Structure formats: C-alpha cells, structure tokens
Amino acid sequence: SIPVVMDVDTGVDDACALLLAALHPQLRLVAVSCVGGNTDVDQVTRNTLAVLEIAGRTDVPVARGAQRPLIEHAVHARHVHGDDGMGDLGWARTDREPDARHAVELLRDVLTTAEEPITLVPTAPMTNIALLVRTYPEALRGIGRIVFMGGAARQGNATASAEFNVFHDPEATAIVLDAAAEQGIPVTMYGLDVFYGPAVTRAEAAALAASGQGDAARLAGELVGFQCERFGSEQATIGDAGAVCAVIDPDGISTTPLPVRVELAGSWSRGRTIVDTRDWSGDREHDPAGRADAVVDVALEVDARRYADLWLRTVGGTPA
Numbered sequence: 001s002i003p004v005v006m007d008v009d010t011g012v013d014d015a016c017a018l019l020l021a022a023l024h025p026q027l028r029l030v031a032v033s034c035v036g037g038n039t040d041v042d043q044v045t046r047n048t049l050a051v052l053e054i055a056g057r058t059d060v061p062v063a064r065g066a067q068r069p070l071i072e073h074a075v076h077a078r079h080v081h082g083d084d085g086m087g088d089l090g091w092a093r094t095d096r097e098p099d100a101r102h103a104v105e106l107l108r109d110v111l112t113t114a115e116e117p118i119t120l121v122p123t124a125p126m127t128n129i130a131l132l133v134r135t136y137p138e139a140l141r142g143i144g145r146i147v148f149m150g151g152a153a154r155q156g157n158a159t160a161s162a163e164f165n166v167f168h169d170p171e172a173t174a175i176v177l178d179a180a181a182e183q184g185i186p187v188t189m190y191g192l193d194v195f196y197g198p199a200v201t202r203a204e205a206a207a208l209a210a211s212g213q214g215d216a217a218r219l220a221g222e223l224v225g226f227q228c229e230r231f232g233s234e235q236a237t238i239g240d241a242g243a244v245c246a247v248i249d250p251d252g253i254s255t256t257p258l259p260v261r262v263e264l265a266g267s268w269s270r271g272r273t274i275v276d277t278r279d280w281s282g283d284r285e286h287d288p289a290g291r292a293d294a295v296v297d298v299a300l301e302v303d304a305r306r307y308a309d310l311w312l313r314t315v316g317g318t319p320a
C-alpha cells in the first residue's frame with residue numbers, strides 16, 4: 001500500500017477525498033493536517049475528525065495547523081461549503097480531540113520517521129506545508145512525491161485567473177513548489193483543468209446515501225447531494241477526491257511536465273499558476289532571484305467516469 005499524508009481544509013470535497021483515502025485498500029492514510037481555507041481551522045479540524053470517525057479511522061492522527069495564510073487575510077468559502085464547511089447536514093460533530101501537536105510538528109514527526117517515502121496530498125491552501133519547509137526543511141526528505149489539488153493552467157475559480165487554494169495563500173504555494181524543485185521531489189498538479197471532470201449525478205448520490213452501506217456511504221451521498229442542490233445542477237464534482245484518485249490510479253489522468261510559477265504580484269492575476277505551455281525551447285523569462293523553473297506534472301485531461309466510479313465504489317463499500 002502507498003503511505004499517504006493529507007493536508008486539508010474540510011470542506012465538502014475534502015471530506016469526499018478523506019473518505020476515499022481512509023477507505024481505499026491501496027492507500028495507507030498515515031496522518032492528516034488541517035489548515036484554514038474553506039472554513040476556519042477549528043471547524044476544519046472538527047470536520048476532519050468527524051469524517052475519519054465516520055470512516056472508522058480513529059487511528060489516524062489529525063492535527064490543527066495554520067489558521068490564516070502567510071500574508072493574505074483568510075477568505076472562507078462558506079457559500080460553497082455551508083456554514084459548518086460540510087453542507088450544514090449535521091455530520092460535523094465529534095467528541096474526538098485533535099492530536100496535541102501543531103500540524104507542522106505532526107508532519108515533521110511523521111515524515112522524519114517514515115520507513116517508506118510518503119505521498120503528500122494537499123487539497124487546501126499550502127500554508128502548513130510552507131511552514132514545514134521553512135521550519136523543518138529536513139522533513140522534506142521523507143516526501144516521495146506531492147500530488148496537490150490547486151492551480152489552473154486555464155481559468156481560475158476564486159478569480160478569473162486564480163484557483164482558490166493557490167489564491168488563498170500564493171506565497172505558500174510558491175515556497176512549496178520551489179522547495180520541491182530544489183529537492184527533486186516530483187509534483188503532480190491536479191488543478192481546475194481536471195477538477196470539475198469527475199462528477200457524480202444527483203441520482204447516484206441519492207442511491208449511495210440510501211444504499212445501507214453504512215455511515216460513510218450515507219455521508220458521501222449526502223455531501224454530493226448537497227452540492228447538486230446548492231448549485232441547482234444534476235451532477236456535482238467529487239472535487240478534491242480526484243487528487244486522491246490520481247494517487248490510486250495515475251493512468252486516469254494525462255499529465256505534461258511543464259514549468260509552473262505562481263504569480264505573487266499582479267492586480268487581477270495574483271495567485272495564478274502560470275503554466276508555460278509554449279512548445280518552443282528557448283530562453284524563458286529569468287527569475288531575478290535566480291531560481292530554477294519548477295517543472296510540475298500538470299494534469300490536463302482526466303478520465304472523468306473512471307475516477308467517479310473509483311470514488312463511488314470505494315465510499316460505497318466495494319472498492320475495486
């Protein structure tokens with residue numbers, strides 16, 4: 001099995017991602033760190049603990065991390081995820097306490113003691129990971145690869161230019177991509193170019209919720225049902241869960257290695273991931289600081305049905 005650490009801002013679709021990571025037999029979910037994003041970090045932590053409890057995974061340590069971005073003010077996404085971040089469906093309750101360590105300390109401990117390289121899957125603003133990079137750079141040696149949800153080669157969602165996770169903390173993403181490039185850690189960007197592809201219909205969500213396969217299936221079905229309701233659509237993306245699918249079944253996406261920079265200035269483009277898709281090889285723009293390009297495997301296409309099915313089967317209790 002593949003050892004995985006997730007960093008989340010749970011979040012309806014982070015919950016979908018956590019359920020998949022917690023329940024798929026090919027993955028070994030080792031720890032989860034929480035960060036402010038879709039909602040504030042205390043609520044994110046509560047939601048994450050609740051989801052893992054529902055998945056029967058109280059063995060997985062969950063730590064509270066950064067409450068706000070490095071420089072920006074926090075902007076939450078309650079209009080997308082509900083007031084409690086999980087669709088206000090009554091699931092965001094738990095008696096469990098988070099790990100006593102700060103998320104950065106938990107990440108450090110897990111990564112420095114790991115017997116095998118860990119796959120890190122951030123589906124949230126990368127504040128915690130950037131703080132880890134700056135505080136305990138040696139911990140990066142424990143990371144085998146990073147598969148993150150964030151960014152967009154084409155259009156954004158938080159703004160026309162920028163995807164929410166990167167927009168929320170652009171400096172953090174820049175720090176992490178630079179550090180990964182320096183350390184030679186392979187990075188896959190599961191961004192908006194594929195994010196909306198894998199989707200579950202209202203009927204599939206209802207069937208899942210009513211399947212009698214236990215609370216995880218019910219929660220999963222209700223979360224997607226909530227998204228369909230909120231956006232008045234017949235289907236909803238499994239969102240962040242697609243990044244976990246990309247770890248389980250990498251052949252479901254096609255990726256291209258491309259230089260990626262994060263726009264840290266810009267009036268209308270701050271937080272944009274500038275993905276250099278030019279097909280010529282010549283002199284590129286030089287970074288005044290002399291840093292090398294971070295070349296990232298950017299997911300540009302996804303087999304949407306394949307990932308939706310992978311998710312449906314796993315949270316429905318019959319993983320393939």
Ligand code: BDR
Binds near residue numbers: 011012014157
């Ligand atoms: C990302 O932002 C959040 O709303 C989702 O959880 C996802 O991680 C999409 O831009």
Ligand code: CA
Binds near residue numbers: 008009
């Ligand atoms: Ca998220």
